[in-house]
Amino acid sequence: MSNQAAILSGCESMREILDIQKQLLPDLVDTMKKRYTILHHIMISGLVGRRTLALSVGATERVLRAEVDFLKEQGLIEVEASGMRISGAGKELLERLEPLVKDLFGLAELEERIRSHFGLKQVIIVPGDSDVSPHTKKELGRAGASVLRKLVGENETVAVTGGSTMAEVAYHLAPATPMKGCWFVPARGGLGESVELQANTIASTMAKKAGGRYRLLHVPDHLGEEAYQSLMQDSHIAEIIAFIRGARIVVHGIGEAMVMARRRKVDPETTESLRRDGALAEAFGYYFDRDGNILHKMPTIGLRIEDIHGMDHVIGIAGGKSKGESIASVLKHGHEDVLVTDEAAAWEIVNHLLS
């Protein structure tokens, strides 16, 4: 926990700067990490040879040689015929680098830990806590948009859910060539919430931002059985729903079960049943308990859970300390591929999986 405190206490402007720089120089962090790692290894080893070093940092001899030449050029190491060692300037630099690296690597380690534990393809953590800082929520949106932009192929269909986080993602989405022909559709109907947070709105915003097209689904999310059946008769609606179910990518937020139930105006007895069963999280209309089991099955308009399971990319985006547990339960369900979250939630998640 002290580790956590230390990381969270890092200078705020540092993250701001790094974040800005990452946009102008995406591989800045990678390069810095690489060179730091090498320099650090050299310091630890004392006097070490090129091949030995290449082996231990996992680089081919030739590329490491280029790096070593660079470090030598910068005067950070001294290289003699018997090997290389760190120089005074190098040692000083390493010390000054420490806070920076702690930050950079800290998050990277967290990402890897969560990724491997839940068997995800990718985890992205932005610094901060969405609960307390609107800025962090924006970063979350930016990161989410960036992931989506990289994952989406040509002429694909992307299903999205609602929520304030997803709205942020939509806002930060930028055009990319492969996205031109894409369709954005709501994962579900969901007219319960305020307009700007509805899945329909998000889908259309995304399409506009990304230069793609969209189709909407204007039906309430919760329906009685008979209303459901009659709606499905409508060929127009049925066709759109089939279209939605053909999506290969879904981007969704994650919410706290009880908060979502209230916001969606779920009827009292269902709410009570959810509470009894220990509902913790909500995602794409489903409720999950602590262990990732789906609790409540209602007639659903839009994506079914089996559609989700068959997807190419399931991207969950949510942050804030308060949502940590919820995120963990959805991850336990086991069908997520990519998680985008913030530092506070990430720490909650790892704390959760320790207990």
Place this chain on the structure above:
Amino acid sequence: MSNQAAILSGCESMREILDIQKQLLPDLVDTMKKRYTILHHIMISGLVGRRTLALSVGATERVLRAEVDFLKEQGLIEVEASGMRISGAGKELLERLEPLVKDLFGLAELEERIRSHFGLKQVIIVPGDSDVSPHTKKELGRAGASVLRKLVGENETVAVTGGSTMAEVAYHLAPATPMKGCWFVPARGGLGESVELQANTIASTMAKKAGGRYRLLHVPDHLGEEAYQSLMQDSHIAEIIAFIRGARIVVHGIGEAMVMARRRKVDPETTESLRRDGALAEAFGYYFDRDGNILHKMPTIGLRIEDIHGMDHVIGIAGGKSKGESIASVLKHGHEDVLVTDEAAAWEIVNHLLS
């Protein structure tokens, strides 16, 4: 002056981070500047084409195209068939970049201003004020060492002076291949000062740090005429002095005339004569007035002014607000090639040349 205040008030940690990063990624700042310039131009232009833009930022069409592709990839600009314009994310980034750029460009502009006004080859300004921050003085030393390392060729002789700044340069000097065979020599005798700040000490430290060799000159700096003559009879000393005068590079500090006179224990009547003539600065044993004229000519052991004038590289290193005027007068003398100073002194210099 408000500009100056704004720049000086920039977040301290920002400079620290940038400084660290520059060591691991030397062309980071250049790349950032380049991309910022392009992005900024795009914003100003509104809707602009590739070729037009290439012309206005001074890049060939092909490299600008690569940059544009990158910016598009990052979602910072939107490019249509009719041209490209900045995106929302791009605009936001530019705003967030502003303080960073102000800093980066601010110093760069200062450098260029001083460089062109005095006809120097290169000016390097490190942020801060050596008078108040020891850290800035260290940076000054690091920058000086870096310049020296880049300028020095093989088997060359480098003459150095004494002083605390030069000591810092020596401390930060790191080995470089072409420096292996170099000689470091004191520009003058100068036994007047404390040992660790003497030119002899500096020269030997530099040689040790750089992996080069050194020769020393153990004679007092100020001598009577007859003592001078008798010393020059000594073949040993005469040979070393000839060696020193063969140097093609000199690295020297710059001091305030009166401070130096006192420290060197110049006799009272000479001191008074200096004061009468308006001595302002001291460098490599010579005293300069406000207009860069040499004031005091005494029998000198070591480099003569005509040696300096014939050098390949004359590198002046000094910082601190209090030294601004002195630096300006030495620059006015007109035989400097490279100046390494700090922000506070740089502002003093430009203020000085305005009045």
Place this chain on the structure above:
DNA sequence: GCTTGATTGGACATTTTTCGTCCCAGTGCT
């Protein structure tokens, strides 16, 4: 003192990236 196993730095062919230079199909304004 000699051998052994490590080191760096040089050399070179190969692959990858970058860059300069055209050209072509559009777009918007006149």
Place this chain on the structure above:
DNA sequence: AGCACTGGGACGAAAAATGTCCAATCAAGC
């Protein structure tokens, strides 16, 4: 319709990065 722009594709030359050896050298152990 004409014109002055636009982005993007294509292609070869040039440069940089990289994989793969090898020679000279150093340190240590025997």
